[in-house]
Amino acid sequence: MISHYWRPALFATHRHPAVMIGIAVACCFIISAWLGSELLSPATMWQTLNNPDSVMRTLILEWRIPRVLTTFCVGACLGMAGVIFQGVFRNPLAEPHLLGSASGASVGAAIALMMPALFPGPFFLPIMAFAGAWLTTLLVVSLARVARVESGFGLILAGVAIAALLAAVRGLIMLTLSDDAVSLQVILSWTLGGIQTPTWQEFFLFMLLTIIGFILCLRLARGLDILGLGSDTARNMGLDVTRFRHRSVLIAAAVTALAVVWGGLIGFIGLVIPHMIRWWLGPRHHRLMIYSALVSGAALMVFDGVARSIMPPAEIPLGLLTALLGAPFFLFILTKEARR
Amino acid sequence: MSTDIIEARTIHASAGQKLLLSDINLSVPQGQFLALVGPNGAGKSTLLKLLSGLVYADSGEITLSGDNIARMKPAQISALLSYLPQSSAIYWNYLVSDILEIHSATDSLSLTAAHAVFSAYDHAKAFDIEQLIDRQFKTLSGGEQARVLLAACLISSPSILLADEPAAALDVSHQLQLLKIIKDRTSDGLTAIVVMHDLNLASRFADRIIVLNNGKIQMDGTSREVSLSPALDHHFDVYFQRLSHEQQTILVPDFHSARPADELASTSTNALLKAV
Numbered sequence: 001m002i003s004h005y006w007r008p009a010l011f012a013t014h015r016h017p018a019v020m021i022g023i024a025v026a027c028c029f030i031i032s033a034w035l036g037s038e039l040l041s042p043a044t045m046w047q048t049l050n051n052p053d054s055v056m057r058t059l060i061l062e063w064r065i066p067r068v069l070t071t072f073c074v075g076a077c078l079g080m081a082g083v084i085f086q087g088v089f090r091n092p093l094a095e096p097h098l099l100g101s102a103s104g105a106s107v108g109a110a111i112a113l114m115m116p117a118l119f120p121g122p123f124f125l126p127i128m129a130f131a132g133a134w135l136t137t138l139l140v141v142s143l144a145r146v147a148r149v150e151s152g153f154g155l156i157l158a159g160v161a162i163a164a165l166l167a168a169v170r171g172l173i174m175l176t177l178s179d180d181a182v183s184l185q186v187i188l189s190w191t192l193g194g195i196q197t198p199t200w201q202e203f204f205l206f207m208l209l210t211i212i213g214f215i216l217c218l219r220l221a222r223g224l225d226i227l228g229l230g231s232d233t234a235r236n237m238g239l240d241v242t243r244f245r246h247r248s249v250l251i252a253a254a255v256t257a258l259a260v261v262w263g264g265l266i267g268f269i270g271l272v273i274p275h276m277i278r279w280w281l282g283p284r285h286h287r288l289m290i291y292s293a294l295v296s297g298a299a300l301m302v303f304d305g306v307a308r309s310i311m312p313p314a315e316i317p318l319g320l321l322t323a324l325l326g327a328p329f330f331l332f333i334l335t336k337e338a339r340r
Numbered sequence: 341m342s343t344d345i346i347e348a349r350t351i352h353a354s355a356g357q358k359l360l361l362s363d364i365n366l367s368v369p370q371g372q373f374l375a376l377v378g379p380n381g382a383g384k385s386t387l388l389k390l391l392s393g394l395v396y397a398d399s400g401e402i403t404l405s406g407d408n409i410a411r412m413k414p415a416q417i418s419a420l421l422s423y424l425p426q427s428s429a430i431y432w433n434y435l436v437s438d439i440l441e442i443h444s445a446t447d448s449l450s451l452t453a454a455h456a457v458f459s460a461y462d463h464a465k466a467f468d469i470e471q472l473i474d475r476q477f478k479t480l481s482g483g484e485q486a487r488v489l490l491a492a493c494l495i496s497s498p499s500i501l502l503a504d505e506p507a508a509a510l511d512v513s514h515q516l517q518l519l520k521i522i523k524d525r526t527s528d529g530l531t532a533i534v535v536m537h538d539l540n541l542a543s544r545f546a547d548r549i550i551v552l553n554n555g556k557i558q559m560d561g562t563s564r565e566v567s568l569s570p571a572l573d574h575h576f577d578v579y580f581q582r583l584s585h586e587q588q589t590i591l592v593p594d595f596h597s598a599r600p601a602d603e604l605a606s607t608s609t610n611a612l613l614k615a616v
Binding site for chain 1: 389392393394413414415417418419421422423425428429430431432433434435438439442443
């Protein structure tokens with residue numbers, strides 16, 4: 001029989017607010033589809049969608065909906081990458097943007113975009129972005145390890161320094177290689193964070209890759225739980241810590257690259273949302289991974305809607321909006337950690 | 341008939357230029373409660389980490405159940421052995437139930453989450469920590485944390501427990517309770533090697549005591565043999581008065597006498613032993 005002591009723990013540690021989060025995601029989807037240079041109330045949207053001759057219907061179905069769904073996938077990828085980086089480095093400040101992984105991905109992607117002769121076809125873009133994210137993360141971690149600051153602020157400092165270096169490299173690449181075929185303005189807006197509007201075929205490919213990434217990330221959850229108990233305990237529990245860390249960084253770099261290819265440089269989502277979920281549902285990584293992915297996706301959908309609707313027809317870069325929210329949160333975590 | 345579940349042969353270990361352990365030979369039969377004692381820096385924790393496969397020796401061989409630990413996979417060692425570190429390195433704000441569940445599910449595919457939950461609950465009850473189950477681990481007292489960590493270590497029913505000062509942060513009552521749990525488990529076949537600083541507790545609970553000093557095994561015998569030996573005073577650099585109580589030797593450090601090391605410098609070993 002389960003004692004009265006155990007009951008709260010059962011509920012506390014095994015709650016899965018799937019219905020609540022599901023409703024929230026659906027609401028965010030509707031809000032994001034409603035927001036834009038042309039505000040469409042749900043009722044109007046429903047009427048428009050039921051009118052096969054409407055131009056607006058085509059715009060919504062072929063432009064706005066794929067974009068909103070892409071934004072959800074970008075947010076989910078950033079949330080998952082944040083959970084992995086924080087878990088594997090046992091560092092609450094780790095996230096793709098601050099670790100430099102996103103900057104690495106953007107340099108890789110910029111090289112692929114600016115040198116179409118060397119990297120022909122659309123497949124090189126995600127591959128180069130992945131290579132950039134992975135190599136940059138390895139470089140940052142190696143630097144932090146050499147300086148013996150892997151689990152502290154030093155890791156983030158190394159990440160920020162490398163990100164600054166990569167921003168300069170990216171700027172040089174863009175300035176020297178941009179031409180009429182690849183507009184500098186498009187690349188610049190992408191680096192400030194902006195969701196690419198895909199065709200449905202492109203979206204389905206992206207969704208498939210995001211689902212594969214989600215499954216791979218979820219498979220890391222138990223290892224991340226064990227790693228949270230300490231390296232010695234993790235090794236004693238049969239976890240090959242070094243190999244697990246390498247695998248985790250590889251997978252986190254892959255989902256970061258996905259997010260960067262489709263959304264450019266969007267900071268702080270991978271920091272803020274996993275923290276909020278951890279405060280709400282606790283640090284177990286299965287729950288953290290699932291709900292961080294869903295809530296990050298939902299939050300980014302709303303941000304993107306706001307970015308599209310503040311100054312129509314212009315769009316505010318999404319990365320600027322997330323930084324407005326994320327930077328104060330980062331400072332809050334920094335202060336909290338410094339007091340520990 | 342008991343068999344040796346742990347064997348260490350001519351182990352040498354160093355960190356840089358510093359020799360940590362030298363010529364360690366050790367055989368531990370199944371079901372034995374072995375206390376590792378010795379002054380600070382003697383090499384106790386290093387030996388425990390070597391036996392658990394967390395670090396490797398410069399030379400020598402360690403076998404667990406007849407298998408060379410250097411050739412065993414982490415999962416094989418994990419199935420056989422639980423290691424309780426000196427200090428907790430738990431990072432996140434896990435609940436006690438989280439820690440027990442993480443330890444109980446050795447493989448997320450072989451055990452369902454529900455099984456992990458109920459096995460964790462039964463275990464918490466056995467260790468008298470069920471009232472702590474929904475508390476955050478970091479908010480517990482040192483003693484409560486030690487009990488939770490020991491419970492977590494034993495949840496997968498390992499054959500070997502290697503514990504590094506598990507009773508150090510506990511009050512007397514909980515020290516006795518915790519060591520009794522380990523002692524009871526050794527009756528069921530658990531082999532326990534426990535680093536201890538309290539010689540009286542070691543003498544009270546352990547079947548065998550090994551004294552490590554300067555990286556070498558200096559004494560190895562039953563609790564009674566080690567407690568009564570005058571060499572113990574020398575290795576701890578303090579005189580012990582030996583009181584007899586209910587067939588047990590109680591060691592009381594004597595603060596008024598000269599330190600054995602000081603006296604050793606001026607007297608012969610025979611004279612020292614005579615003084616003891």
